[in-house]
Amino acid sequence: MKSKFFKQFIVGCLLLVSCKQKEVYYQSEDYVFVGEYTSGLEGPAVDHDGNLYFVNPVHSGSIGKVDSEGKFSLFIEHLPEGSTANGIRFGEDQSMYLADYTGHNVLKVNVQTKEVNVYAHDSLLNQPNDLAICCEDRMFASDPNWKEGTGQLWKVENGAFQLLAKAMGTTNGVEVSPDAKTLYVNESVQRNVWAFDLDSKGNISNKRLFHKFNDFGMDGMRCDAAGNLYITRHGKGTVVKLSPQGELLLEIQLKGKKPSNIAFGGKDGKTAFVTLQDRGYIETFRVEVAGRSFVK
Numbered sequence: 001m002k003s004k005f006f007k008q009f010i011v012g013c014l015l016l017v018s019c020k021q022k023e024v025y026y027q028s029e030d031y032v033f034v035g036e037y038t039s040g041l042e043g044p045a046v047d048h049d050g051n052l053y054f055v056n057p058v059h060s061g062s063i064g065k066v067d068s069e070g071k072f073s074l075f076i077e078h079l080p081e082g083s084t085a086n087g088i089r090f091g092e093d094q095s096m097y098l099a100d101y102t103g104h105n106v107l108k109v110n111v112q113t114k115e116v117n118v119y120a121h122d123s124l125l126n127q128p129n130d131l132a133i134c135c136e137d138r139m140f141a142s143d144p145n146w147k148e149g150t151g152q153l154w155k156v157e158n159g160a161f162q163l164l165a166k167a168m169g170t171t172n173g174v175e176v177s178p179d180a181k182t183l184y185v186n187e188s189v190q191r192n193v194w195a196f197d198l199d200s201k202g203n204i205s206n207k208r209l210f211h212k213f214n215d216f217g218m219d220g221m222r223c224d225a226a227g228n229l230y231i232t233r234h235g236k237g238t239v240v241k242l243s244p245q246g247e248l249l250l251e252i253q254l255k256g257k258k259p260s261n262i263a264f265g266g267k268d269g270k271t272a273f274v275t276l277q278d279r280g281y282i283e284t285f286r287v288e289v290a291g292r293s294f295v296k
Contacts, residue, residue: 023286026252031273031284032072034064041275042220043099043130044282045088046265046293047111053096054261054275054282055085063088063098063109066282076109080116083107087130087220087261090293091137099141101127106139106156122161126152130220130261132183134176138202140164142171142185149189155202164204168194173221173231173261177244178292184210184229188217193231193246211246220261224289225269232259232274239274254283264291 040056047053050068057064058074061084065075079085083105085098096109097119106128108119126145133139139156151171155162169187176183176198183198191213196204216236223229227244237257241249256276263273269290274283
């Protein structure tokens with residue numbers, strides 16, 4: 001009899017351990033408190049060492065950092081006069097690129113020395129808002145005109161802007177598929193997500209509607225390694241996951257209502273970090289497939 005109870009006890013313990021070890025996906029939690037000033041909190045990006053960077057904590061024109069242990073600090077207190085960053089991306093050599101929407105620039109930051117230089121400038125831009133990067137540091141920049149409800153799309157390469165598309169809606173989030181053959185851009189006010197074919201030189205063609213939402217706006221977005229597209233729903237307080245075919249797979253509820261952008265990180269690339277513009281916290285949740293930047 002004792003042997004029977006002992007076996008049941010062991011089985012129960014193993015089941016308990018198994019339950020504790022089971023991964024919980026798509027459940028948002030507070031990651032770290034980054035201050036009271038959050039109306040401009042945006043542009044999360046993770047470097048190869050697992051550090052998370054984002055723009056405009058504390059005050060406009062600053063860059064924040066949360067290290068791999070979850071400790072928040074101010075990485076850059078003030079960008080050069082006239083510059084305010086939005087999107088962040090990391091290049092192959094781990095240089096940091098910033099979409100400088102007030103200076104009409106893409107800025108390049110040496111993460112080791114914190115030296116900031118203008119990588120590309122063009123006065124014809126409305127305001128470079130978000131960046132996508134692939135293919136030996138070729139970038140793509142969304143360029144909304146919020147007042148007019150219009151927008152443009154640019155390629156940024158070799159220190160210069162090249163206009164790819166004009167007469168669009170309010171272009172905002174922008175991303176490249178894992179195979180670098182599709183470029184996505186969303187229009188926040190019009191609630192459209194567009195897809196373009198992308199060739200080996202960074203030219204676009206075959207514009208098509210990838211997905212359309214009936215309510216609320218959109219902001220930043222990222223692909224995972226399987227080609228699923230995660231989009232922040234500003235005002236709704238969710239992140240949606242779309243399949244590579246544009247099908248709505250799921251919607252992740254956040255604590256805040258104004259998510260501005262998303263990035264993947266963690267040791268395995270399966271941790272999502274979301275900046276929000278109505279809370280003092282960055283939120284986080286686990287996903288099943290790593291972000292595309294972790295594809296080797």
